[in-house]
Amino acid sequence: MKRKVDSTEPTEEDVTSSSTKKAVKKPRENNKGKKKEKDDIVWPDYFHDLFKVFKALNTVLAFVSSRKHLAMTFPVVRSSVENLLKRPLDLAKIAELKALLPNLIKFAYIPRNELRIHATQSQDQKTKRKSSPDYSLSAPSTSQSFGEYESEEQVLVLEFAENSRGKKENPSLGLSLPPSLAPAGLKKLVEKRNERFCEAVNELIGAASNEDPVALIQAASYDHIPVNPSSKSTSSAKVDTKDKRTIIDPKDRPTIDAVIAEVEEQDWYKGQIVDRRIFASREAANGTLDPPLSETIQQALSNSRKITSLYSHQSSAINALSREKHIIVSTSTASGKSVIYQVPLLRFLEDDIDSTAVFIYPTKALAQDQRSALEQLLWSCPGLEHIKVATYDGDTPQDQRAGIRETASVIFTNFDMIHASILPHEELWRRFLKKIKLVAVDELHSYSDLFGSHVAQVIRRFRRVCAAVGNRRMRFVSCSATISNPSRHMKDLFGLEDIEEITEDGAPSGRKDFLVWNPPPIDPMAPKLGRHSSMSEATALMRFLMKRGVRVILFCKIRKACELAMKTLRTDLSAEGRLDILEKVMPYRGGYSQEDRRRIENEAFSGNLLGIVATNALELGVDIGVLDAVIMMGFPYKIANLRQQTGRAGRRTRDSLAVLVADGLPIDQHYVNNPSDLFDKPIDDLIIDLESKVILEPHLQCAAQEMPLSKEDDVYFGPLLRELCDSSLIKTKDGWYHTHPNFLPFPAKHVSIRGAEEEKYTVVDITKVTAEGGPKIIEEVELSRALFEIYEGGVFMHQGLTFIVTEISHDSKIARVMRADVNWITSPRDYTDIDAVQTYRIREIKGSPHRAFYGRVDAKTVVFGFFKIRNKTILDVVDVDSPSWDRQATGLWIDVPRYVLNLMKSKGINAAEAIHSAQHALLNRFALAADLKTECKAPQKEYKATKTERKRPARLIFYDSAGRSGVSSKAFDHGKIIPVTWANDAIEGCKCESGCKECVHSPSCREGNEVSSKLGAQLILRTILNLEINEDSIPSQMDETDTPDTIIEADYVRPVDGVQVEAG
């Protein structure tokens, strides 16, 4: 269902605060920019008087906002306005103005600390606050607590919600320069706002044909008198009857259908829902087991889980196992897949009490969850109560490991442990390995790309060792809710044939509504201003839902967005006086301490939370209880992620909601325009690489140590085994192959299956250095993130709270931060240069005089400063002097020929855009692209008006991401060609106008694909392929916004001695 976007009015940024208030009706018809003079309509005197107040206020606010260090507390503004008016300013007047211009005027309580512009100003603020009268003064609130942090005092703030925006080169950048301080600019701004007032009054009078406009505005204004959230007495005196100020018990919440209908009635609703799909509820389908379960197992299931019958997919899977098949089950999230591992395990144990099993989960938390579930089941199964279940992972203490090896029947572990701990010590594990009946691998889709490629080899080693100790009958069971071509992937990953695929879902499910939500334009009359942010829309929708008892999880793509969303919720809920709801919202993401995470998981699971703001760290099945709605802030990289996240809401019988709130990024807007692609397009195939010598060889070194290899082991490792055995292992006289001494004594140490572990920075909170509480470690941040998140003077966000980085030591890798509520955030200014430094291999490109190169590259990331940003406005530009992050990697590159550089110059095509797009077009087509990176072009650098010293070579370059070496080498080999032809075909065959994810955009672009030219990419690729280009048919792209060149022709990169050109 498509809805037309109604674009007649600017949008209320603050969705819920207005939702609870009676809005003044405004005419819906568009007055198409023709300015009605106020003389057209006769105003009651009342409005003339109100206009005087507005004008005074306007002047004062314009002045105050031009002084960015001045806080706009109501008392400050008030006394200035009163000076101008020469009479007292009534609070009710402001409320009337707010009712009249809800989009323009921000009049709310915010935590006092949010006001502080500079951390050092607190003293100043205090004095100001003391000398100012009434409203901002409120007794410091008592012990309302946000987690461990104390709540804050509230201050009444009056300001204009939209600041004048500086001219923007690129609206989607989302940033603007501070308002011009020039008096002329201020004057213009003031006049424009006065005009808006007049328009609003005219509209009101026009709309209120039968009613008294003055009475209307007065009635509406009552709801706009802000309530101080920290003063309980005030808020109870001002109970909003519609809102009731109580949280609806999630059990009694309205239906999703009713909630959506209510959303559509709100005056802030501007047709944001561009697509709505309803997935009907589904009844359970049961199946029968053949052979049936024993009495004891039936009893155990019923006692511990209340399971009396099995869903059809559960029974099909268990039946297939009985027929000695391997199985892959791909059904919806929460369709009871764990029963599929557990029931067969109980059966195996009933048959043979010495049976063992391995359960593998991609995360420790998930393994923890499942382990206790299994233990409960075993306890209630007569005869199996004593069965020992153990977790065997990196955290298992050394002194317990022997005990586990000797006595456990079931281990919960991961592939890292199998690779580095179990297989190398197979002789210690023989009892266990011989008796393994079942290997369960949950969340199969977690194993793809480079990690999956390593895991595939680990599984082959594991199967080989088990077979060697006489166990050839163990069964593999795997599950995933989001996987395309499940049996194919399982076959690749496990190297098994006899696989039965079960995709028919027998679990019941509630009705699900899926919405695509496109933030409305900031000003429909000025499309250049762009759209409202997904952040404000998503958090506002979340508040609206929570107030109705709908339990929501908000997924953010990156950690920083997660923190910002929490901060936004904190501010807005405080401003609305909904501390009761705020208490029930928590952020959750990677980087938090183990302790914090467990606490949040428990809170969520016990049903205490109404809202969770999370990154995809919560995507995988940690049981956080029943949620009613999922909001995705921005398209989460891949369809598979979207399905996984959507699956977090709605269980069994209740209805649920999933909302994709689109970002301004091209990929998001693609789905806004083509929502069917979200549902109809298959999930991307998972890729693993079984033909990479770089990956296979070290695993053969490991395997040979586990037990010597013979050429017959190609049944496990494939045809490359023979070649690699001869080239890289040591052959003994009896024909066996042994580990090369370079890998001894411990070959597993030479392979890191997840890529190298990154160094981490420790973030220490030094706010409370008192007798009882010393500095506290709040986070560990990986080196590759630390650079962008921790820099002196920057704002570091943790649990939605802001800290200032006071000190960072790159030697000790410790950052000290101090709690400081500031109302700005910081955003790093950085660039990454990828330079080819030495050529190891050269390859022809078929039919072309040009070449592809492979070799060493140096990557250098520099954070040279940061922006201070408030409300998307840059308050300040700060330089920092932090060391660059230099690393070496391997990579491949193709130089962009001079011919096409000249051609593009003559046609006015930006070379940086063209190169960036061509890189992504290629990257989209490399296998294992997830582990490859390219030099992304940043709009801040490319569209700078001034000349830059930093000129980048005209080169399409790709390199292995940290700890992922070997991928670019593989890409260089890929099908004997670098996929230039394929990339070019994709561009030429793509019907989009200026680039989309099918051709030149990449979901993983660090810079959001903003620097992009489809035409330029096509010209580069055609030139490299030596295809004909008709220069006359190329439209000239010359325009007045000519930016200085940032690209220079690439220099020749010296090859190592003896490099031969390989055939294309």
Ligand SMILES: [Zn+2]
């Ligand atoms: Zn396209």
Ligand SMILES: [Zn+2]
């Ligand atoms: Zn990019």
